[in-house]
Amino acid sequence: MLLGPPGQQRWRITQSLIGLGGYLALVLLLWLVSRGEAALLDRARVLPPMLAMGLAGLLGYALMRSGVNRRLALRCGCEPSLTLPQTLVGVLLTTWLYTVTGQARGAVLALLAVVVMFSMFALQRRQALVLAGVALVMLAAVMRAMTLADPFRYRAEVEAVHLGVTALVLIGVTLLSLRMARLRQRLRDQRTALARALEKLSEIATRDELTGLPNRRAMGELLLTETARHARLKAPLSLALIDIDHFKQINDRLGHAAGDAVLRGFAQRIEAELRGADVMARWGGEEFLLLLPGTGAEPALQAVERLRESLRQQPFDRVEPGLRITFSAGVGSCLGQGDIDSAIERADRALYRAKAAGRDRSELA
Known part of the structure; x- marks a missing residue:
C-alpha cells in the first residue's frame, strides 16, 4: 500500500x-537544537x-503515490520523477x-550540497x-541580504568564505555528476547496441538471409508447436513441399545473381498471397516448405x-523480360504429433511424382 504496485513508479515512490x-x-x-534554555x-x-x-516531503510523496506525476509528465513533457522542480523547492527551503x-x-551549506547532489x-x-547556477x-x-539586514551576525567576509566553499563543492558535485551521466549514457548505449546485436543474431538464426523467410531451423520449431496444438485441438494440419521448376537452368543460363533474384521474387510473391495463418520457409536451395494450420488435405491442395x-x-x-517461374508441389497432412517427419516424407514423395509428371503441378500425398 505504501509503495504501490511493482514497476518504475514504485522506484519513484521509494525515492x-x-x-x-x-x-x-x-x-x-x-x-531538538531549538529546545531548552541553551538552544542554538x-x-x-x-x-x-x-x-x-515537512509539507514539501509529504507533497512529493502524494504526487508520486497518486500518479499525478505521470499525468503531469504526459501533459507538460517533463520527466515523471519531477526531479528538477523538487530539487528547486529543496534549494529554496534550504x-x-x-x-x-x-x-x-x-551546517546548512552541507545540506544544500546534499540536496543538489541527490538530484544530479x-x-x-x-x-x-x-x-x-x-x-x-x-x-x-540570501547572503547579501543577510549581511545588510544583520551585519553583526552575518559578517560579509565570513559569508564570502561560505559562498566560496559552497561554490567549490557545487562545482565539484556538478562535474562529478556530469561524468557519471556520461558513463550512464555510455552504458545505456552499450545495452541498446547489445540488444540490437542479440536481435540481429536471433534474426540470423531464424531467418534466411537471401529471401527473408523463416529458415529450416525456425520452421522445425514452428512445426513442433503447431503439431502440439493440432493434437490438443484436434484441428487439421497440412504442409506442402514446393520446388521451383528448372531453377538450375536459370542459374546456368542467367547466372547466380539472377538465380538469387528469382528466389527473392518467388518468396515475396508467394508470401504476399498466403493466408494469415500460413507460413512458408526456405527448406533448402530452391525448395520451400509451406505450413497450412487448420487446413485439411484437399483444401491445402486447392x-x-x-x-x-x-x-x-x-x-x-x-x-x-518475359521470364515466367513455375513450381511443383507435394501436399500432405500431418496425422499426429509424432508424424512430422513422416508427413514431410509423404509430401516429398508427392513432390517427386509432380516432377515426374511434367512439373508445374501439385500432387496430394
Whole structure:
C-alpha cells in the first residue's frame, strides 16, 4: 500500500519516501537544537521552514503515490520523477533555513550540497548546470541580504568564505555528476547496441538471409508447436513441399545473381498471397516448405494450386523480360504429433511424382 504496485513508479515512490525521510529527520534535528534554555536556534524562527519542509516531503510523496506525476509528465513533457522542480523547492527551503539558523548556518551549506547532489544523477547536463547556477545565485542573494539586514551576525567576509566553499563543492558535485551521466549514457548505449546485436543474431538464426523467410531451423520449431496444438485441438494440419521448376537452368543460363533474384521474387510473391495463418520457409536451395494450420488435405491442395496459378501470371521481367517461374508441389497432412517427419516424407514423395509428371503441378500425398 505504501509503495504501490511493482514497476518504475514504485522506484519513484521509494525515492520520494527517502526525500520525505530526509526532511523529517532534519525537522527533528531542528526541533531538538531549538529546545531548552541553551538552544542554538530560535524555535519561533525555524518553525516556518520546518513545517514547509515537512509539507514539501509529504507533497512529493502524494504526487508520486497518486500518479499525478505521470499525468503531469504526459501533459507538460517533463520527466515523471519531477526531479528538477523538487530539487528547486529543496534549494529554496534550504536557503530560507540559512537565514534563520544564525551561528549554526554553516551546517546548512552541507545540506544544500546534499540536496543538489541527490538530484544530479537524474538530470541532464544542461539541467544540472542550471540547477547548480540557480543554487549559487539564490545563496549569494540570501547572503547579501543577510549581511545588510544583520551585519553583526552575518559578517560579509565570513559569508564570502561560505559562498566560496559552497561554490567549490557545487562545482565539484556538478562535474562529478556530469561524468557519471556520461558513463550512464555510455552504458545505456552499450545495452541498446547489445540488444540490437542479440536481435540481429536471433534474426540470423531464424531467418534466411537471401529471401527473408523463416529458415529450416525456425520452421522445425514452428512445426513442433503447431503439431502440439493440432493434437490438443484436434484441428487439421497440412504442409506442402514446393520446388521451383528448372531453377538450375536459370542459374546456368542467367547466372547466380539472377538465380538469387528469382528466389527473392518467388518468396515475396508467394508470401504476399498466403493466408494469415500460413507460413512458408526456405527448406533448402530452391525448395520451400509451406505450413497450412487448420487446413485439411484437399483444401491445402486447392490453396497450393491457387498460389501456383497466381505465380504463373506474374512474369519476372526484372530478371529477364518475359521470364515466367513455375513450381511443383507435394501436399500432405500431418496425422499426429509424432508424424512430422513422416508427413514431410509423404509430401516429398508427392513432390517427386509432380516432377515426374511434367512439373508445374501439385500432387496430394
